[in-house]
């Protein structure tokens with residue numbers, strides 16, 4: 077029997093295209109506004125993966141012309157110190173976007189810190205005001221990873237209206253906003269999670285399956301409907317039998333590629349889209365502030 081191989085949803089290429097568009101947009105308006113967009117990434121402690129992601133964000137900012145106001149704090153930094161830094165960044169006119177790199181050390185209250193960020197500078201789209209705007213279908217800064225998924229599906233003209241979408245994972249960072257964005261696009265949405273019974277019977281119904289559970293290889297080919305669109309949000313570092321470390325997602329890519337119609341790779345899928353949408357959120361805030369101040373008015 078002939079097996080078909082799924083088409084790749086190429087997040088890396090699309091992220092590069094978005095970055096080029098943002099670069100051109102910034103060049104066009106910067107002289108009128110009198111400054112570049114600015115993003116502050118706050119990182120606490122020495123988690124090596126987080127440090128690599130933050131470096132990547134700062135490199136991407138530099139590439140498109142966004143100024144970085146990153147701050148790296150020692151592991152023992154207090155909640156109050158961080159809240160004071162956020163309060164100052166909220167007032168800083170050079171800064172359009174603020175984010176706290178997650179996860180944080182255990183003594184810190186991430187939710188409380190996110191609450192301190194001015195909603196219109198909330199580059200990660202995780203402030204309750206922005207999540208509330210998403211629930212209500214209002215304009216606002218959207219969470220980067222799910223927004224990246226939606227942008228990638230749109231690029232490949234994958235229609236969501238009336239489709240059965242299943243999101244595996246219920247985090248505030250991905251699962252919950254992802255479900256709301258799919259709902260906003262008129263999909264019929266189910267959220268499954270670690271306590272769901274008979275996960276396979278749920279995922280088998282999915283026309284669009286988003287795996288965001290953080291469990292390597294959780295989704296296998298027998299759990300996927302033939303012809304489905306499978307989006308892998310998982311980014312897990314594992315050590316293989318030869319002791320080599322590599323990055324894998326939440327799906328078994330090789331076997332699912334023979335069943336699905338479209339599939340995202342790891343690396344090169346949703347990871348780069350997350351960073352591209354972060355840059356886009358920062359530029360959106362920058363343009364909004366400029367519009368409100370009249371800096372973009374035609375003279």
Ligand SMILES: Nc1nc2c(c(=O)[nH]1)N[C@@H](CN(C=O)c1ccc(C(=O)N[C@@H](CCC(=O)O)C(=O)O)cc1)CN2
Pocket residue numbers: 129175176177178179200220221249311323342343344345346347348349350351
């Ligand atoms: N405040 C936030 N914290 C975290 C987020 C987030 O969106 N906001 N997401 C993740 C980490 N993350 C961004 O912060 C992130 C992870 C991975 C990638 C990425 O591009 N990965 C590459 C592979 C990189 C590698 O080789 O190691 C890929 O998938 O191609 C981007 C962003 C948790 N914390």
